Amino acid sequence: MLAKPGRPPQPPGGWCAEMKWDGVRAIAHCAPAGISLWSRNLRDITGSYPEVVTALTEITDGRTLLLDGELVAPDERGAPSFSRLQQRMHVQRPTPALIEQVRVDYLVFDVLGVDEDVLFEDSYRTRRAELADLTLDDGARVRVPPMWSLTDTSAEELLRVATDSGLEGIVCKHGDSIYEPGRRSSAWTKVVLRLTTEAVIVGAVPGNGANAATFGGLVLAGHTPEGRLRCIGGVGTGFTAASRRSIRAALDQVRRDTTPLDDPPPAPVARTAWWVEPVFVADIEYREISGDGLLRHPSFRGIRTDKTPEEIGLPT
16 A cells, blocks of 8 residues: 655544655565565565564564565664665675665554454554554564654644654554555555655766766656656766666666657757666656656656556656
8 A cells, every 4th residue: 555645634633644764665474484575566575684584583473464564774863764775675685794784674564464364454543553562663673663643743743853853754644544455545645855756767868077988867757647658857966976887787788769758858858868668767856846847956866676667657
């Protein structure tokens, strides 16, 4: 189940809120036979996070549970850092040195099954109470973050806490909402402090100087509600030299002669860009959307392997 972007619900009665974590969504299936972790697009990521598997094995002690949560890599302040997490996301069998260097924790915010009981039809409040009763929080690798009633604690106050803590924002969830797997529901609303979006990489523009061997910027796109692939601008900042080299190498493998866009790109892009198959998804931070639908002040944050190009819409 996914949240729709929006503003804090008004009136707030009946709504709850959690902090929004900058990580990768993960479903944990815990059973006597072992623990498995699955990404939101049902990719088996168990081998990438052995320390989380070990912690869940000890905590659940052979019990059958289905958990929903977020894998995060805390920075030196303790705030989740997506750029740090990227060092682990693409590694199927991390070395002990990498595990020590980039810590990954599992934040559990929902329980979908307990033993033989499937909880999809239970309300959010009921599932959270069940989650609290499981006492999964070990204070270290696996944690159960708090939730608040928006009747008692305002969204504005929680957003101030999120700002001070270096978090992305909050997720508001209606207390009576059931769990709808795979659906982006209006019963969950994410309120972000820093605007972020995913975008499909459809090409690149040549670089100069130190970037001449890689690229100057990436050409980005998203799908309209009708499924047409439309340019939303480009991004030329936020890259390290190493990421530029690795991205250029990956793009060279999927070069094409014509644009994959269904609608014409802006003229400056059309004049200079070289094109690739729309197979990679980038994570982008930006300030706002211009009147013509282009990203303003975008910055590259990383490549998302947990999302497919087909599911990427236009930023809002």
